[in-house]
Amino acid sequence: MNLDDWAQVYVSEDRRRRFREVLARRLDCLTLVFEHVGDPRNVSACLRVADAFGLGRVIHYADGRYHRNHQISMHSDLWVDVLNYQRFEDTVDRVRRDGFALVGTVVDDPAAIPFDQLEPPPRTALVLGSEHDGLTPEMRAACDHLVTIPTCGFADSLNLATAAAILVRHFAEACRQRGGPGVLLDPAEQERLYRLWIERDARLKLRKRGIQAEF
Numbered sequence: 720m721n722l723d724d725w726a727q728v729y730v731s732e733d734r735r736r737r738f739r740e741v742l743a744r745r746l747d748c749l750t751l752v753f754e755h756v757g758d759p760r761n762v763s764a765c766l767r768v769a770d771a772f773g774l775g776r777v778i779h780y781a782d783g784r785y786h787r788n789h790q791i792s793m794h795s796d797l798w799v800d801v802l803n804y805q806r807f808e809d810t811v812d813r814v815r816r817d818g819f820a821l822v823g824t825v826v827d828d829p830a831a832i833p834f835d836q837l838e839p840p841p842r843t844a845l846v847l848g849s850e851h852d853g854l855t856p857e858m859r860a861a862c863d864h865l866v867t868i869p870t871c872g873f874a875d876s877l878n879l880a881t882a883a884a885i886l887v888r889h890f891a892e893a894c895r896q897r898g899g900p901g902v903l904l905d906p907a908e909q910e911r912l913y914r915l916w917i918e919r920d921a922r923l924k925l926r927k928r929g930i931q932a933e934f
């Protein structure tokens with residue numbers, strides 16, 4: 720049996736329709752970059768946020784690779800690709816090569832403006848920093864813009880995934896409202912991901928049943 724045969728048996732029509740619906744709303748113009756985030760559970764929680772609001776790819780810049788935690792991501796990491804980078808230059812090169820402006824997210828930087836006052840760049844990479852130190856000085860200097868989430872309580876610094884949820888939701892909606900070319904995935908990329916997701920889903924179901932996949 721080939722992939723299509725397996726998919727007919729193990730990936731229901733409803734599920735396949737859902738893949739198409741999610742892919743039709745996936746954004747090509749927004750991504751996240753994690754800089755030296757220490758706790759992988761925080762990255763997993765952010766992947767859940769990314770998936771929920773339509774992001775398909777994020778960049779993980781750290782000394783080690785991101786390790787999946789399905790319990791926290793709730794399997795969102797099946798639908799959001801994580802590119803791992805270990806060097807600052809490679810990370811920034813990749814983001815710029817893909818045409819994204821770097822929007823650094825900071826707590827305490829006087830150069831930052833409230834996030835909802837920034838006119839979202841056509842392609843936006845929101846850069847999130849580590850739990851203890853936030854963004855490094857070199858990353859702040861590399862960013863095209865710095866934004867902050869204004870607060871009025873005793874706490875000014877939010878948990879990473881909480882900050883990600885506020886920022887991603889805002890920038891995702893701004894992208895959708897602006898519309899135009901490059902906001903959503905092109906049809907060829909949607910088709911590529913559709914087949915990849917069918918394969919992942921079928922493999923997951925087969926593994927749970929203890930069946931060896933033949934594709």
Ligand SMILES: C[S@@+](CC[C@H](N)C(=O)[O-])C[C@H]1O[C@@H](n2cnc3c(N)ncnc32)[C@H](O)[C@@H]1O
Pocket residue numbers: 824825826827846847848849850851852853854866867868869870875876877878879882
């Ligand atoms: C726990 S915070 C880091 C706190 C660190 N002490 C600092 O001063 O940046 C982790 C990350 O979440 C994001 N974050 C948390 N609170 C934020 C806020 N109020 N505005 C913007 N980003 C925030 C930033 O990306 C930050 O680097």
